[in-house]
Amino acid sequence: MTTASWPATLPVAQVRIARPTDKLAEVVAFYRDLLGLEELYRFEGHAGYDGVMLGLPGAGYHLEFTSFVDGSPGEAPTEDNLLVLYFAGEAAMYPVVQRLGEAGLAPVPPENPYWTANGGLTFEDPDGWRVVLMPKPVF
Structure with a gap:
């Protein structure tokens, strides 16, 4: 809804x-x-x-x-702490995936297989926090 x-x-x-x-x-x-x-x-x-x-x-x-100034540890607590970005189709997601690849970043296996099973690609930011790119909204 x-x-x-x-x-x-x-x-x-x-x-x-x-x-x-x-x-x-x-x-x-x-x-x-x-x-x-x-x-x-x-x-x-x-x-x-x-x-x-x-x-x-x-x-x-x-x-x-x-x-x-005295330090700000930002390492991810788990591999399942995620920011999920939903796109309006694979064609909309592709340019982002291409930019990440050109920067030398490759997808990593997600902890939860749901993301891959539904076409998602998971990437880690410099602190190890994960971002999932999904080709379509769920609802």
């Missing part, structure tokens, strides 16, 4: 998924330059933090990656 707005019991205006990294430049390059997310905002030196927000403009949700 698709809804055009958030439920009245949770009137959220925006969603941010944030995580730390010690490889801010490399992580931003992966998500911005290879996956193609747009850089929405960047800040430096905010209480010892630098950060970049990436996402789809006007969509109300985005990713934030931060780095702290």
Whole structure:
């Protein structure tokens, strides 16, 4: 079921998924330059933090990656912590897969076989967090 707005019991205006990294430049390059997310905002030196927000403009949700002056371990806790991006067909997904391949990145086997069985390709970002590219939406 698709809804055009958030439920009245949770009137959220925006969603941010944030995580730390010690490889801010490399992580931003992966998500911005290879996956193609747009850089929405960047800040430096905010209480010892630098950060970049990436996402789809006007969509109300985005990713934030931060780095702290004293260290920001960002390694993935498991191979099943995923960001899943659904495309409107294989033709729409192909340019992203091609950019990743040209950058020397190859798909990795997912922990959950569902993704591969349904045409998905799983890639690791510089911290080992996984992104699954799916050729079509589920619902």
